[in-house]
Amino acid sequence: MFNIALFGVGRIGRIHGQNIHDHAQTNVYSIIDPYKAGREELAKKYNAKIQTVEEAMQDPNIDAICICSATDTHVNFIEMASQHGKAIFCEKPIDLDLAKVRQCLKVVEDNDTTLFIAFNRRYDTHFNELKTRLNNQAIGQIESLIITSRDPAAPPAEYAKTSGGMYRDMTIHDFDMVRYLMNAEPTTITAYGSCMVNPEIGEAGDIDTSVVVLTFASGAFATINNSRRSGYGYDQRIEVHGSQGLLTASNITENSVKQFGDQGAIESNPEYFFLQRYAEAYKNEWNHFVEVLGGAESRSPGIDGERALALADAALVSLTTNKTVVL
Amino acid sequence: MFNIALFGVGRIGRIHGQNIHDHAQTNVYSIIDPYKAGREELAKKYNAKIQTVEEAMQDPNIDAICICSATDTHVNFIEMASQHGKAIFCEKPIDLDLAKVRQCLKVVEDNDTTLFIAFNRRYDTHFNELKTRLNNQAIGQIESLIITSRDPAAPPAEYAKTSGGMYRDMTIHDFDMVRYLMNAEPTTITAYGSCMVNPEIGEAGDIDTSVVVLTFASGAFATINNSRRSGYGYDQRIEVHGSQGLLTASNITENSVKQFGDQGAIESNPEYFFLQRYAEAYKNEWNHFVEVLGGAESRSPGIDGERALALADAALVSLTTNKTVVL
Amino acid sequence: MFNIALFGVGRIGRIHGQNIHDHAQTNVYSIIDPYKAGREELAKKYNAKIQTVEEAMQDPNIDAICICSATDTHVNFIEMASQHGKAIFCEKPIDLDLAKVRQCLKVVEDNDTTLFIAFNRRYDTHFNELKTRLNNQAIGQIESLIITSRDPAAPPAEYAKTSGGMYRDMTIHDFDMVRYLMNAEPTTITAYGSCMVNPEIGEAGDIDTSVVVLTFASGAFATINNSRRSGYGYDQRIEVHGSQGLLTASNITENSVKQFGDQGAIESNPEYFFLQRYAEAYKNEWNHFVEVLGGAESRSPGIDGERALALADAALVSLTTNKTVVL
Amino acid sequence: MFNIALFGVGRIGRIHGQNIHDHAQTNVYSIIDPYKAGREELAKKYNAKIQTVEEAMQDPNIDAICICSATDTHVNFIEMASQHGKAIFCEKPIDLDLAKVRQCLKVVEDNDTTLFIAFNRRYDTHFNELKTRLNNQAIGQIESLIITSRDPAAPPAEYAKTSGGMYRDMTIHDFDMVRYLMNAEPTTITAYGSCMVNPEIGEAGDIDTSVVVLTFASGAFATINNSRRSGYGYDQRIEVHGSQGLLTASNITENSVKQFGDQGAIESNPEYFFLQRYAEAYKNEWNHFVEVLGGAESRSPGIDGERALALADAALVSLTTNKTVVL
Incomplete structure (x- = not known):
């Protein structure tokens, strides 16, 4: 114990x-x-x-x-x-x-x-199944990775000031997933951002909508699509195109009920936010930390925290200079 | 020509x-x-x-x-x-x-x-793909067949009188599909029917809602679920459970657009009725008839028309006697 | 405590x-x-x-x-x-x-x-969402209920002898769900059964494949499709057709990953069996029991256990007499 | 006539x-x-x-x-x-x-x-349903458009020389869709390309894998994901995120059959290539041209051909200079 x-x-x-x-x-x-x-x-x-x-x-x-x-x-x-x-x-x-x-x-x-960084998505069952298949060459060599991450609703504008901005606060999870899934470090990063959700976020110096493109020495690309507000729950999807096919991890819906009627066929939306979507990932994460306490190798050591932050910083440089940053 | x-x-x-x-x-x-x-x-x-x-x-x-x-x-x-x-x-x-x-x-x-009975569903691309896989033993031996067939909206009650009733007019397509997919003749039939859509249909001596169960010498079953009114378009689905798995043919939707928002994720309904749903099947059907004119063996000769009608008649006997009819 | x-x-x-x-x-x-x-x-x-x-x-x-x-x-x-x-x-x-x-x-x-019968499916999030919508008249009056319940793999034939047979052991859950969802008692029951999975089950006097049809005073029907072996995991689906549309509760898959390649687009199968599929239902069930201990009204009192067993017994009579049993 | x-x-x-x-x-x-x-x-x-x-x-x-x-x-x-x-x-x-x-x-x-440019995707039923909803503000203001377009298999490398390269030959359709769906002209374009499918395409001076990002005065983004080879048919998807939700148009599969078994649940792949996928769009396109002959306003006049080519040229400049091109 x-x-x-x-x-x-x-x-x-x-x-x-x-x-x-x-x-x-x-x-x-x-x-x-x-x-x-x-x-x-x-x-x-x-x-x-x-x-x-x-x-x-x-x-x-x-x-x-x-x-x-x-x-x-x-x-x-x-x-x-x-x-x-x-x-x-x-x-x-x-x-x-x-x-x-x-x-x-x-x-x-x-x-x-032992320093374990709690990047919860690394411990999500669905993303890990995808990662396992990538490792097993299920779709050959990776050519394109597309991560979609949209929060259900924007935080208060004041939050922008203390959070370090969208890239350091929110996109940092996506930067980590890019590194985790690509199993390689990107060579360039270009960030495109705007403030479309809440003008006060822009006035606070932050963005709420963004696309980030990372390139890799292999010729592969990774794209991150972010928004601080989806309108339909927590949008957490991954798509990887490889030399032999495609892998996708889709959203987990609130329930499996579908209703057909005059208005079409309605399914439930994705689970609302991280507390719901990643409830199981948090358990898996803690289980793994206990394994690490017992001597196992950590799947998210401190260096991963540094690298993801470095990408967030580079994204911010790209955003403010309108230029691609070579890493 | x-x-x-x-x-x-x-x-x-x-x-x-x-x-x-x-x-x-x-x-x-x-x-x-x-x-x-x-x-x-x-x-x-x-x-x-x-x-x-x-x-x-x-x-x-x-x-x-x-x-x-x-x-x-x-x-x-x-x-x-x-x-x-x-x-x-x-x-x-x-x-x-x-x-x-x-x-x-x-x-x-x-x-x-040459007498060719135009059972359009035999020429549907999707159902034929399913049939081909059954023939190829993709799921082993057939154990249970479930056909769902619901019209979008009920016909006028007067139609009931001239149409020969639901079993001879509507379910006859399902009886034909049962024979076509099972590749065997049923040994018993039991019909359950009621009038839930329009009381005038009942007054005209017909039903508008039904379940029919057919049994086969192999021990397999087929179930037909019918309604004269769906509320969401033309519901045309087939499911076959076999010794090694399941095959389903789902509805074809009006379009591939899905809308996510406050109200959930909405897809379009199944195509509205047979003119839309089986437009391609009608083409395939005619193509095959031309092949038959050219000497090919017919996939729906006159005998299929007789057999399906005999099942409709037996269903009607079962319905009115509340008993299983041995065929 | x-x-x-x-x-x-x-x-x-x-x-x-x-x-x-x-x-x-x-x-x-x-x-x-x-x-x-x-x-x-x-x-x-x-x-x-x-x-x-x-x-x-x-x-x-x-x-x-x-x-x-x-x-x-x-x-x-x-x-x-x-x-x-x-x-x-x-x-x-x-x-x-x-x-x-x-x-x-x-x-x-x-x-x-206080006697609480642990019918786990009554506490499943997905089925309860469906139940709630039925109660809210989301699809109007119920006309047809179809329950599909297939176990992943058959139990040993000896189990048949002690379990009371498929209807009392397995279908009893479906009988309970029929009563729960229809919110009414059936008026007739007809059972069709065969032994297609394992002949030893038949030799032990049991069946492993079945269709049961129940009718209701309203004119509605309920159909239960059962097999002791699916070949693709635990198949637990519900479909309800009503006067204004359709509600379905589909299977919960093992993960959300989909792989596209030469062989088509492959998704994971339904969760393997009840321990996985109903893990959350078991928690909800216990939560509710604690509420009952605290004075809340039970959603599955002893009478539900009796009624479901009575339906299983009636199904067995129908199966052995080849006749519809009036309840 | x-x-x-x-x-x-x-x-x-x-x-x-x-x-x-x-x-x-x-x-x-x-x-x-x-x-x-x-x-x-x-x-x-x-x-x-x-x-x-x-x-x-x-x-x-x-x-x-x-x-x-x-x-x-x-x-x-x-x-x-x-x-x-x-x-x-x-x-x-x-x-x-x-x-x-x-x-x-x-x-x-x-x-x-009258000069009518045959941009077939403008006449696709599914994309037009999406376009209609965008026009009707179904998801509010557009914030992010993501177009995925992957051919099933790469053309011969010699084709690269005569085709004008991937941007002018293949991506031009996506550039047109960006303009069509956004209902606005982009203000910048940045192209990322590599040769991952066939090295001979690279030797011929072309690319086969690409991401293009376009920005708009409103703050919105459009991203185009391209590959000359998918491994699973013709991948033609559109996703639009707006201030009130998301619209997606997914692939059209070859058939609606799904097979469940040991290996998971297998669906058919997207229709193989443009001849299949856009067969109906070609009909719609000609129907519209006949309307234009009859006096209707063209939905794809000559200027659209010019604008899409101008974007392809700008993408090529961006690709070769590694810089964003201001339009």
Whole structure:
């Protein structure tokens, strides 16, 4: 049994908390959060201690920490945990500043710490089936990858300021999937963005609609289609064209009921957002982290967090200069 | 080039007329119909003669007749054409009276006449693909066949009186498909019917909703689901379960557009009715009839018309006696 | 927190055990099973007591029992628990003998006991969405219900002898769904059965392939298509035709990946069997039972178990007499 | 009845020839082709004259010419026909040289000639349904258009030399669809191309795999995904994301049969190539041309041919300079 300290009791912290609790080999040992009511609620629910950051870091009973706190706390918590010999499960991103991320990963490397970046889509059953088939050459050599990722509804414009912008906050998942599925690093990136959903997002200096094209040494391409608002749920699709055919992973619908009548045949929309769509992925992710605690090789180590952020930064350069960035 | 005399210029007569015209080896030679305006319109359109029944039967230039006239004229036209050595393409049914049908087929047999029953579904591309796979043992031995056939909207109640009732008029196509796909004759038939669409149909002595179950010596079953009104277009589906899997032929939709929004994901309904759904089947059917004129073996000879009607009659006995009929 | 005694640690007992454990308001209090290794494993896993039947029945700490033991123990456990004032969650069937079931339900009624029959499909998200829409008159009045239920692979022939036969063991779920969805009791039932999957099943006196037709006073029909072996996973579909359209609930596939190539476009099959297909339904079912413990009205009380068994018995009469049974 | 002179009896000429013949208001009046056997075959089939180019141009009985000859003859035939007062139906492209196209359109304009560019996709039932809904604001304002167009198999490398390259030969259809669906002219274009299908195509100076991104003043984007070889038939899909939802037009499959078994659920692939996929579009196109002959406004006048070629040229500049081209 691994004792886990849970940092952060927000929406995503609660998901991981439940999965930590449900897993036969892990245990919510303690809760750390500046928000009193929240930490007390979860501590009670899981019969866990309430600790300060320092207490948790120094508690020899704790095997690993699960970081679900605000983005600007991640680097600090990672470095502290690394120095105290604890394994780390960290929600993306490590940080919005690439230099800080690199510095942080240096600490992690120096201490030989397990740092697991929670890129949830890597643990989705459907995308992994697709990945497995790519690895098995089911469609030969990859020629074109198209990722569609549209959120159901745009966040408040103020969010744009703290989130690091759409590329660092939202597209970063797609950048990671590009790297994961292509099994190669892109050679160029070109970003096209506009503000079509909410003008206030534009006034805040961000975009809400985007296309990004990445090219690879093999001659292959990857395209990412993003919008902050779909109008029909969370649109999460992947399409890979290869030398011998096509693989697609389509959306998961809310239910399988179809209604035929005067107005046509109506199916349910894609599951509404990440909490629904990736509920199983979060479980798989935690299962894998426990395997990593047990010695298995991580499928999303810290370097993946750095690389995805580097692509987000390059996309932003391309967007603001209207030029292709050579990587 | 085969010269064809077209009997009947109603809805179905016009479809066959166009296909006769379009086919490189056939020609609308003459039009026979008591309705003056209609026969003149088509004669002009196809540059064809207008003839009486007797003229057509005796005209040595005519190779075959295409019977699209009222049901109660079919037997007479078939027998006359048979006696005059003409090949016959006949819309279903041969007649509503099984004894008359048998007598008529005797005449056809005695004269060694080509009699082709226009069971359009046998010539549908999709159902034929399914049939081909059944023949190729794609799913092993057939265990269960389910045919769904629902018209888009019920005919007027008066139609029930002249049509011979739902089993002889509508389900007869399904009875034929059961025989065609099972490649065997059923051993029992049980019919369940009710009047749920339009009470006037019930008052006219007919039903509008039905389930029919047929059993086979092999242990297999066939089920036919019928309604005179679907509410969503023409529902024409087939499902066959076999010892090694399942084959389905689904509906053909009006178009491939799908719209996602607040209300869900909406596709277009199945094509509205037989004129749309089987437009290609009618072409294929005529193409095959021309092959038969050229010496090929018919895929829907007169006997198929008799057998399907016999099943309709047996279904009616079952319905009125509330008992299974052993065939 | 409700303390639950779990009777039976087989496949289905383990599913319910985990759901009892995961639910915030229930707790696996004790394990009862004649199989020593199994009961010890689960007792350890959930930190639960090991009890005899009598100990559990007399333990005042126990609020409810969860019966997942062999079918022939159900009635005894239900009656004992009823007499000891415990709520009961019971896997179907109550018993294979209708008289015993009725006697048992009398005891339950006399003691005013909560008896919850675990008809899992009533708690499936997809089927419930369909049910909700039927209730909301989304397609008007129901005219035809078609349930397709095919297991992935046939059980051993010996199973036929102890299971009560296909209708009491497998189709009983479909009988329950017919009642649940039609919201009415059928007036007649006719069963057609054969042995096409495994001759040994026939030699054991059972069937493995079946069609059952039920009629209703409204004029509506319900058809159940069953096979003990599909060849492509667990086929669980529902289709309801009504006066204003059609509702379908299709299979849930193993994943959303589709592969296009030389051989066509391949999707994954339906989820393999009930453990996968109804994993979420089992959770929902337990959630609802906890609500019932809290005072909510049960959506599957004991009477539903009786009625479904009565239909299975009537189907068997129909099958063996080759006649429609009036209910 | 309009008399049509058919220029060219190749694959596409035969399609239009048949449609001209089948249309109630048009007639294959004469055939013009340097290939003797071909012109004689079609002349016989349609009971048409054989003419030289000059004879056809000067024949006062001819209302319109249908140009299906080699690309490098188009401009000459258009100009001649324009000067002789004949309406023109011309297969794309007008020419591979934009300057020549513009000069040609000048002649057409000066003579006030009807010039109809046969962009077949504009006449596809499915794409037009999508277009109609866009016009009706079914999904609000367009934000992102994604066109996928993959041929089933690459042409011989020599073809690259005469065809004008992938952008002018193949993508030109997609450029036209972008303009047609967006109902606006793009402001920038960026092309990414590589040679992944056949190295000989690269050696001939062409590409076989490409992504093109076009931006619009509204902030919207259009992306075109192309490959000269799909491995699974002709991939022709359109997806439009708007402010209120999504519209997709999916592929049309060869048939509606689906087979479930050990290997999964297999559907048929998309129809193989343009002859199958757009057979109906070619009919619709000719129907519309006849309406234009009758005075209706053309939905694909000469200017559309010029604009699509200009985009192809700009794409080529972008490809060779690795830069975005401002239009």
